Amino acid sequence: MKLDKVKELDGAVSTQEDKKAKEELYSFYRNEEIKHHLHIIVKIGIYVAFTAFIAVFVVRLTHLIIPNNYHWLDELQIQNIDKIFFSGALGGVIGGYLKDRINKY
Secondary structure, three states: OOHHHOOOOOOOOOOHHHHHHHHHHHHHHHHHHHHHHHHHHHHHHHHHHHHHHHHHHHHHHHHHHOOHHHOOOOHHHHHHHHHHHHOOHHHHHHHHHHHHHHHHO
């Protein structure tokens, strides 16, 4: 009979294998916790970016609809907004992220 595998109830006696197993388990949970927090941060970032995108889109749409005497942005600012929407970089980033997310499911 192998007595080194026998443990006391309080856990005072443990083998090196048990210690390694516990360390691996704790390491796994730490990594999962970090992943969980990063996921939350990324989700918040996406919500903030989407809200900003919608706000800028509404401003640009408003400038197309209202009469010229009510405009508060100059031509350079409107061109910069158009560059953001039509450059494709923003769509590429969002599309790449969504493609990656969809492939995981």
